[in-house]
Amino acid sequence: MAEEVRSLNFIEHIIEEDLRNGYVQDNLRFRFPPEPNGYLHIGHASSICLNFGLGLRYNAPVNLRFDDTNPAKEEKEYVEAIKEDVAWLGYEWDTECYASDYFQQLYDWAVELIKQGKAYVDSQSSEDMAAQKGTPTEPGKNSPFRSRSVEENLELFEGMKNGDFKEGAHVLRAKINMASTNMLMRDPVMYRILHKPHHRTNTDWCIYPMYDWTHGESDYIEQVSHSLCTLEFLPHRELYDWFLDQLVSKDRLRPKQREFARRNLSHTIVSKRKLLQLVESGVVAGWDDPRMPTISGLRRRGYTPESIRNFADTVGIAKRDNVVDVSLLEFHVREHLNKISPRVMAVLDPLKLVITNYEEGKKEWLEAENNPEDESAGYRQVPFSRELYIEQEDFREEGNRKFFRLKLGGEVRLKNGYIIKAESCTKDANGNVIEVQCTYDPNSRSGSGTEESLRKVKGTLHWVSIPHAVTAEVRLYDRLFTDPTPGAHKDKDFMEFINPDSLEKVTGYLEPSLKEAQIGDKFQFQRMGYFNVDKDSTNEHLVFNRTVPLRDTWAKLDQKE
């Protein structure tokens, strides 16, 4: 198959240009740098696919680096979850790195900066420092401690390191320019005192480096060539470069930071704070609730790594604000699941159907194709009997020409089985149909080769034999938010847009082949959608999640009428 010609995104253009200008391809190296303070979500997936995709494209190593400089918010649990998610997406990192591994080196470099007069210890309160910082339209003022002697700075900084001071007493600041139009250049804090144990270095340190003093230097230590981050870090680039200017040696590679726009998905939110709020308020059952946009939630929902990677690829990367419609994600999961999912029959809203001319107590096994998209998937046997369940919405006493399903006096084929004709129906006191009586054509069995079996009827219904049916809890999910951009309203809280019907639990009646289904197994319930076995499932109590419904052109048509 011919390689599809794919156009380059702007990051790839930058790399190609570097290569044309003499950059050695072997020196290319990337990294994915999550802070281990929460679970990865679909937005991270884009970044993961970008960095690891570049690694694959240029045959370059990609590090997984934990940006663990804030022990107040970070935990080992998140490190493990992140590793699991990246691996599940199908990527292999070259080296597992931690910013905390560089604490000593960072400290030594900071001492060097102090000696060069480029950093100083400030002993003001954070409020005073904030007041002196100025605003985007007004320049800041120099700190009274800005001209401390090198000796005093050295002594104080060492004291900070040794734990001689309490939190907030001092910080180390870079001496740059309090009048810069870039607020980040107004003597940014490099270190703060934090008497908190770190999940890796424990109590070895009581000063911790800030993001800006850590990130570029970590890139430099790891010799990352292109450090890619989201657009809100663009103003940090000037500082990233300033720090690098102070310590890069000529014989080593100098990393460059480039920024891309984060991907936003419609009908969801990805802010860690808001995600946490959903979990803590009990709106969802946890970080891996199948309605969550987390990688673990999508995995549990039944999404495949392939579908998420294809989604990220299709969306691409650029520099403008965006909201990708969730229907594109759904397209990709359907596209993949369509190829790999075995077809089965399951009735989720049962209506009893009795075939009056079918012998009572008789049972026969019908042959059913497992996947029309994949011949190698083979066939299975499905039991058929006199009493079946069909879907409630597949029967109407009367229906117009466009209603291809079962109506009184009308014919329909039972998938893999016989052509039946609805003769009558029984109703309860409220007028609801509770049973349909029909007759079948014994010569019309699917695959029997008879003239009757080849007869065309407009509709085909899925069904399940009542005496053989296996019951299961089936969880039907809908989008969590009713608004396309729940987090983007200035006057309204995103919690106001919670969809009250995002989860519906029903009892499903499944063909007996599903009895042995294992956690994670994926199926297409024919005419209904794609489902997988949830981790709550047991042998006694099967639980299925609906990953995504099938496209339903009839529902749209029917709604219009």
Place this chain on the structure above:
RNA sequence: UGGCCUAUGGUGUAAUUGGCAACACUACUGAUUUUGGUUCAGUCAUUCUAGGUUCGAGUCCUAGUAGGCCAACCA
């Protein structure tokens, strides 16, 4: 009232760097179909506005407009 970034169908990206605005999704037609699924064929654009340079502008220039980011001892 500062600095920086961005603007291409309903959505997301492309456009060999100045040469026929392309791809995918969505929506809508129609064909095929023992899943109203899949598959196949088709339809849907004054490239934010106004000027300018040029044989030729989505791309370059000027001026607007709109949106975003920046004042944490978070990342």
